[in-house]
Amino acid sequence: MKTHNSFDEQYQFTGKVKTWSLIAIVIGVVTIVAGFLTHHEQRTFSNLLLMGYYFTCVCAAGVMFCGIQYAAQAGWSASILRVPQAFGKVLPIAALILVVIIIAGLKMTHTVNVDGKNHIEPYLYARWATPDLRIKDSGIYDSVIAGKAGYLNVPYFLFRIIGMLAVYSFFGWLFAKYSRDEDELGGMKYYNKSIVISAIFLVLFGFTVPVFAFDTIMSLEARWFSTMFGWYNLAGLWVSGLAAMTLIIIYLRKQGQLSWVTENHLHNMGLFMFAFSVFWTYLWFAQFLLTYYANIPEESAYFFRRWEPDFKVWFWLNIVINFGAPLLVLMQRDSKRYVGTLQVMAVVIILGHWLDYFQMIAPNTIAPHEHWYWGVISWVEPGVFIGFAGLFTFLALSALSKFKSLIPKNHPFLDESLHHHI
């Protein structure tokens, strides 16, 4: 560890990582274009929604991290707060991309033939956004969906999603702004303001994030409902956001930045990842057990589809990666303190939660139309994933390089964070 930390050094976003993230974005764009040109529109839309949602969730987790640290008046995290603040700054872009994907998915349609009759279906949310579902003699009339039309209709749906994302983005921007003002002007004023907005944000976020998950993901399977789904998604959002933060912190440390971050800070990030992987499993299992035990057909439809041979392997792998791996590896003190192990586990958790989202989305968007066995994951999935991973890296690191310094130097608990020791 260096004996002297420079708090006025601005981070320069250059070098290999910039090249590679741009290459990744190109790979993503090429994959999306190729997906549309080779008539894999359904699959491409499914993946766009998956990654758009994942990207938004990881950025929102950054805002949530800031909120929790300020509301808890935590000291240890003061010196790494720039990383979640950068996530918050990227959130508006992520939200915009997600909204564009959703609108495109609702507006672009294709014709599906059911029992000799043609129906116009959108590529996304076909289970409720298909107009014929609500027309009495269309042949596919669904009284349940028609009854839900007061909530699940396109204008109100878009209003909710855009409204929630706008609120989250606003708070993400506010956290970064207050912290920047604190750097320049000092004093306790901005810290106290941050505590107040944290409290407001956490209440808003906590109550609306389940609705966000219901709308964006659960409504793909419009007849099914689960009140656990929102918390289950919140757990996924949080743990994948923590893993992304850990990766960026480790990367910056390897670049010689964040010289004040020691293995004690990484230990805390590891603790978080371990604890919330177990929390994720708890919610996953709570949802599964209730469905399994009650065995009511309209509830078990969700798991029934994931129990089909084409998804069963991934269904089990999801648990192994997201529960088994963190439990067995991250439980040990040493594995939270060795950068190498922590880095591998962060990557495993990020890939694991991709699989988790894939489990939620793909069976409702692509499965009923095509049938595969092992080919459920094709070339589109890795391509789109790489594209969004590159985009996220590029935007997050650019946002970091815009801060005057990688440390909030007038944060009142900075000294505690610099001497953090566990």
Add this chain to the structure above:
Amino acid sequence: MSSTKFILGLFDDPDVLLHGIDELKKNSVPIYDVYTPMPIHGIEDKLGVKPSRLGYAAFMFGILGGTTIFSIVYYTLVHDWPMNIGGKPAFAVPDFIPATFEWTVLFTAFGMTITFFFATHLFPGRAPRVMDLRATDDRFVIAIDAKGNVPHEDITNILREAGAVEIKHNDRKYVSYE
């Protein structure tokens, strides 16, 4: 030969105590133990206390609890008297998990309490062993085994210079036997 068994340096401030530990180490005086009314951060590293193995004990208690209830449930509901509950197979693993989880937690909690009592010689009805009663209140105490650590006057001087408010030469190890 004096009858002193232990030399106690009493401090009224944790930072001064840490300074005292440094001074004793500088003079190669081995420290028997340190007693404080509250946890002091980083003192384990300073004293070279080995990392606690309490985690392993907790893990073993948890495994024991989980195995116990899983065996009981398996014996009663699968082996001895299988019942048709909601058309599920008798060996319905998801149904067993909540009970297994709860017993894992229960055994870990009780097991850790017992381990704590065992390790600290605290049992109901037994007076605790204390080298100086004020170490439980407002004094931070460094204990030095007097045997072999001579001359005692030098140790006393080191402690006094380091800022000890009181130095005791005790003839018995504990002031409070049962």
